[in-house]
Amino acid sequence: MQFSTQIPIAKSNNPIDYTSKIVSLGSCFAVNIGQKLDYFKFSNTTNPFGILFHPLALEKFIGFAVNNKQFTEADIFEHNGLWHCFDAHSDLSSPDKNVLLNNLNNACALASAKLKQATHIIITLGTAWVYRYTQTGNLVANCHKVPQKEFTKELLSVDTIRQSLENIIASITKANPDAHIIFTVSPVRHLKDGFTENLWSKSNLVSALLEVIKNKPQSTNYFPSYEIIMDELRDYRFYAEDMIHPSATAINYIWERFTEAYITNEAQDTMKLVDTIQKSLQHRPFNPDTPQHKSFVEKLNSRIDALQKDFPQISF
Numbered sequence: 001m002q003f004s005t006q007i008p009i010a011k012s013n014n015p016i017d018y019t020s021k022i023v024s025l026g027s028c029f030a031v032n033i034g035q036k037l038d039y040f041k042f043s044n045t046t047n048p049f050g051i052l053f054h055p056l057a058l059e060k061f062i063g064f065a066v067n068n069k070q071f072t073e074a075d076i077f078e079h080n081g082l083w084h085c086f087d088a089h090s091d092l093s094s095p096d097k098n099v100l101l102n103n104l105n106n107a108c109a110l111a112s113a114k115l116k117q118a119t120h121i122i123i124t125l126g127t128a129w130v131y132r133y134t135q136t137g138n139l140v141a142n143c144h145k146v147p148q149k150e151f152t153k154e155l156l157s158v159d160t161i162r163q164s165l166e167n168i169i170a171s172i173t174k175a176n177p178d179a180h181i182i183f184t185v186s187p188v189r190h191l192k193d194g195f196t197e198n199l200w201s202k203s204n205l206v207s208a209l210l211e212v213i214k215n216k217p218q219s220t221n222y223f224p225s226y227e228i229i230m231d232e233l234r235d236y237r238f239y240a241e242d243m244i245h246p247s248a249t250a251i252n253y254i255w256e257r258f259t260e261a262y263i264t265n266e267a268q269d270t271m272k273l274v275d276t277i278q279k280s281l282q283h284r285p286f287n288p289d290t291p292q293h294k295s296f297v298e299k300l301n302s303r304i305d306a307l308q309k310d311f312p313q314i315s316f
Contacts (some may be wrong), residue, residue: 016264017267018301030186053141079145
């Protein structure tokens with residue numbers, strides 16, 4: 001018996017394999033996907049500027065990377081003993097403003113190089129709710145715990161999101177005409193905005209994405225992460241304890257659906273070998289000096305050597 005309706009996902013005409021170079025950008029679900037790609041030893045770079053939740057923040061970051069922006073003191077500020085940039089996540093922040101500037105410029109240079117080399121760029125949109133800093137009138141990517149009274153909250157319209165996505169695609173295409181872009185909407189529920197407001201936000205993202213993608217079928221795809229958890233996995237057991245983020249089981253299931261549609265069969269066979277090696281590397285013996293464990297290590301090293309002969313870029 002089947003207890004849920006499975007969302008049909010067409011196989012990609014431009015699938016990922018172990019020669020692909022991938023960049024994963026966007027919300028915290030982009031990190032979940034990036035961690036899976038890293039675990040299976042694909043060539044992947046995730047969020048050089050840290051987590052970015054809304055499309056205009058992603059548009060701005062991609063523009064910085066493509067145009068090789070150099071950050072200066074005019075782009076940063078100090079708050080509560082730390083230096084921050086409103087266009088980047090607090091992962092890059094530092095007590096030393098020079099360290100922050102180095103972090104920003106190094107991340108921008110890395111993103112520039114990776115975007116220009118990428119075969120696949122996965123972009124995860126988290127929310128259409130944004131915050132505008134009243135002192136400058138600029139939208140921010142992260143508020144960095146600056147008091148809320150310093151910001152106004154807005155919902156991006158479908159037209160604004162659509163234009164932002166068009167700009168993202170244009171910037172990427174200008175830098176890398178051969179890159180294939182996979183868009184998805186994060187399954188994380190932004191309930192601090194409100195239940196109805198979260199649905200409103202996700203609806204605007206999906207509406208804009210589908211409008212854009214229908215006109216660019218050769219270079220873009222839409223993967224239904226949000227729809228999978230809301231429809232196929234419509235049960236609270238698929239959420240973490242906070243009832244907001246998907247559980248490990250849900251992430252694994254969504255990853256399986258992504259793998260089926262976007263990764264070649266040959267690469268899936270290699271993933272099984274990588275998984276076996278990864279699990280073996282996590283093994284911790286009670287007594288590492290026994291003949292049995294030494295034999296185990298020899299066999300493991302032989303497996304790694306054999307895999308690296310076929311894929312020299314893979315490193316454990």
